[in-house]
Amino acid sequence: MVARAAAVIRVVVDLPFVPVTTTDRLPSPSWRSSDLSSVIATRPPIIAPAPRPVTRDAQRAAEPAPSATRPRVVTIPSSLSRRKSGGDTRRCRSSVVRGPCHPRNVSDADAECRGLGGSWGRPASEPGAGWAVVDVETSGFHPGQARVVSVAALALGDDGNVEGTFSSLLNPGVDPGPTHVHGLTTEILAGQPTFGEIVDELKDVLRGRTLVAHNVAFDYSFLAAEAELVGAELPIDTVMCTVELTRRLRLGTENLRLETLAAHWGITQMRPHDALDDALVLAQILKPALAGAHDRKAWLPVRPVQRRSWPNGQITHDELRPLKTIAARLPCAYQNPGRFVAGRPLVQGMSVALSSEIGHTYEELIERILHAGMAYTESVDQQTSLVICDEAEPDQGRGYQANEMGVPLVGDADFMQLLERVVGGTGLEEFTDATLSGDQFALF
Template sequence: MSVAALALSDDGNVEKSLYSLLDPGVDPGPTHVHGLTAEMLDGQPTFGDIVDDLLELLRGRTLVAHNVGFDYGFLAAEAELVEAALPIESVMCTVELARRLDLGTENLRLETLAGHWGITQMKPHDALDDAMVLAQILKPVLARARERSAWLPVRSVTRRTWPNGRVTHDQLRPLKVLAARMPCPYANPGRFVAGRPLVQGMRVALAAEVSHTHEELIERILHAGLAYTDAVDPHTSLVVCDHISTDQGKGYQASELGVPVVPGAEFIRSLDSVIGGAAIDEFVDPAARDDQLALF
């Protein structure tokens, strides 16, 4: 196995770099993919040997990777094994970012994006070459994102500190899963009414038939103080859907329940004028709150 990391300046130039082959102490896996054999890795540094240099490079930066969930999970697991803590507060996935830009490519693999932007990839699946290619792709991708007013998929990472002081990193679970369980600080004001603004606390479901990615829409929903729901029920305020299927999907479910359906472009525009909602605490009588607390 190998590891490579590049620290970029604000203008996208490489400030620091780290690259090393690593001796995993086990079979290196699919040699036909990465080209690394057990003989090549025998005697190379271990992750523990290079972890201090890696942590110094990562400190105070956003971790950017192509499928960042995989890379973050690998780094977090290796760091825990050597009792180190990743100094990473946020991550960004370039697969998700490219998905938001509607590039028209056959797929979103790194080599495909490199070809799309005219960037030469010398050794696919080599850690250093992949990192260098990604650094070159990042400039035009960020420029395209600014042109399209696309939100960057930057996510905060979470970690737990146990009583013994040990720090563990939670895996980057899909945003849809986290958002569906996330309590909204505002009370649900009910159904959306066409012609009126959105109100914080409204419960929003997303149909499959939308032009923006679900991740971007969920980020915008949460940022606006709305609640994301993965189900359509009588408490749903609206469903974002561009084309309602005649017999299935969330758009169809909404029409059956009388839940308003809003096209994606209209919903995005309406997020600029969301009005304040009522905090849930305002709906709890102080005396009732005392009674509830006395039960515990």
């Protein structure tokens, strides 16, 4: 018998070494069950897969409530609309109030309907709605800090004749300031009414008229500051400064102070720096000044002013800024046609700069530039169409820069004649993207 030999085959398989790691997780906080008898077992957290990235444009905001997307339409009262000389009332479309953080313009409702240049100045030959000559005496020079201690207002017709008078001393509640100027002491002002007590009477004189003052920015800013302190609204839509008006008449006086102008026209000034007396003197100055502007075919420096109603009910009156500051930032409704060519007419859209060598005042020329549909610029560059300058070879300023750059120079008298015939320009196309109108998108 042959013994069988068992062959043992050893197979060795080399497997890659895979380390086994374990992660010790801290158990999530266990809370006792309602019966406080056992501890709720914890389980490892379930980690959700990361969300697919979404582009910013595709992130739509939540749909707003119907009341939030419904615009509030404000109808401008007919009493605020501005009447033209022919008696027709120019209608203006109702304005849509924006979000609750935006104020609402409650001043002249026809301002949006007029052109960009039609709001500043008007020919002296055009009839107006009358004037309200105002003078104030104050305790200082800074509105909001100093107070009004005396005010006077005269209602005048368009021809300059006095139709009504109002004046009052005021108790400012503070030190009256320079008593050596206005002569009003604390003892005199004690017991006098406050501005809030007389503001309604003052508004009756101002309503529907253009406010007139000698250096109107000073008087208007103080009246506006006092009105805002008592929560009142002044019904003033336009103002006019007699300093600028008499400057356009080229009277040849040493200066344009009130007493100098009074002496020029033979007007007696009884009590300088008395509000009522100064207002009476200014009313007598205004009448010949208006006649002189009519004879010279000059424009009256009438300026629009605005006031705003805020959501909290507060009324604020905008600051009266220089015209050249506003005009330099106004967009023009026409394309720039390029350089002015001598012998050819002006074209709407031309960019016009002013040098210091001119006979007319800056404001008068800017009024005419805007009214003609041209643009005013404070700098001279390759886009400037012409520079108004009375000297052919100026040695400094914008006139000198214009000669260096080849920009034509035009005298102010010649420019005023050219304004009689201005060729219409090419309007700018308004771009509006209506595809996203009414939709709301997330910014981030």
